[in-house]
Amino acid sequence: MGLVAAKVNLLPRDAVKTLNGFVLNVAVPCLVLSSMQRDEITAGIFDDVIWSFAAFAIVTVIIAILAILIVKPIKSIKDEDKGIYSFQIVFTNAGFMGYPLTTILFGRYALFLAIVMNIVFTLLVYSLGVIILLHKKGEKILTMAILVRILTIPFVSSVIGLIIFITGLHFPVFINDTLELMAGTLSPVAMFVVGMNLSKSKIKSLFNLPSVLLCVISLLVVPAITLGIDLLLPVSNMVLVIHVFLMAMPSPALVAILCNRYNKNARLASEGIASTTLLSLGTLSLWAFWLTQVFL
Numbered sequence: 001m002g003l004v005a006a007k008v009n010l011l012p013r014d015a016v017k018t019l020n021g022f023v024l025n026v027a028v029p030c031l032v033l034s035s036m037q038r039d040e041i042t043a044g045i046f047d048d049v050i051w052s053f054a055a056f057a058i059v060t061v062i063i064a065i066l067a068i069l070i071v072k073p074i075k076s077i078k079d080e081d082k083g084i085y086s087f088q089i090v091f092t093n094a095g096f097m098g099y100p101l102t103t104i105l106f107g108r109y110a111l112f113l114a115i116v117m118n119i120v121f122t123l124l125v126y127s128l129g130v131i132i133l134l135h136k137k138g139e140k141i142l143t144m145a146i147l148v149r150i151l152t153i154p155f156v157s158s159v160i161g162l163i164i165f166i167t168g169l170h171f172p173v174f175i176n177d178t179l180e181l182m183a184g185t186l187s188p189v190a191m192f193v194v195g196m197n198l199s200k201s202k203i204k205s206l207f208n209l210p211s212v213l214l215c216v217i218s219l220l221v222v223p224a225i226t227l228g229i230d231l232l233l234p235v236s237n238m239v240l241v242i243h244v245f246l247m248a249m250p251s252p253a254l255v256a257i258l259c260n261r262y263n264k265n266a267r268l269a270s271e272g273i274a275s276t277t278l279l280s281l282g283t284l285s286l287w288a289f290w291l292t293q294v295f296l
Helices: 003-005 015-035 042-071 079-090 098-106 108-125 129-134 145-148 153-167 172-183 184-198 203-207 208-231 239-247 254-261 266-295
Strands: none
Touching: 003 184, 015 108, 015 129, 015 153, 015 184, 015 254, 042 079, 042 108, 042 208, 042 239, 079 129, 079 203, 079 208, 079 266, 098 108, 098 239, 098 266, 108 129, 108 239, 129 254, 145 254, 172 208, 184 254, 184 266, 203 208, 203 254, 203 266, 208 239, 239 266, 254 266
């Protein structure tokens, strides 16, 4: 719908910036604040919560290092675009697609673990992710300019959300209803923006060599590495299954939103989202079947 709206000039090009602002400054914070409220954690699931945090953080940092090392020497990718490819390898659509799919395939406890892992995801995507996206060759990583750009409303809301999760704070029902209503707009609006960004792309550009490489690494290699690392950690089978499944998700629509915000190549990001999402229809089915058969 976003692509058609842009093609027929139903909305002006400037609408992308407005929708970006809505997603980042309204919908994302509402999703974070609503999803990080929790029920009481019993002793039986405490270990799963701790290792969900730890495993997701450990694997994300390792994948980030590997992604930078893999993308850096590829000459067919422009230097200013390498951060986009690295970002899309490290971060997946763990929230928008992850929540409904894990619930359908693995049950409500799986959704709880997915939410726990997304707490780490949210903290890392607006800190480590922004650094990966914005870092330039020869530039120091922790510069004041980058640190200032990290302090966005989504990042601050993630920190507040983590405090809410730790303390067990709950908002009144009428506030939660409002938060959930606004959070529900996140996925369709974000994907609408992706469609508008894709309106200038050609179909063949979705499957050029860098895009195919991105798909293979994101959908097959990254979850395989995650599986290998998790097997070395004392995680339960359910934590392992959910972690690997979330890391097998396609590129997040969020990368296009962030590219628009920071004046990066949003069209390239949208092409990566489209190609990985299309191919994930097959790879996710294979991962879900194999993980269920082997570990559950």
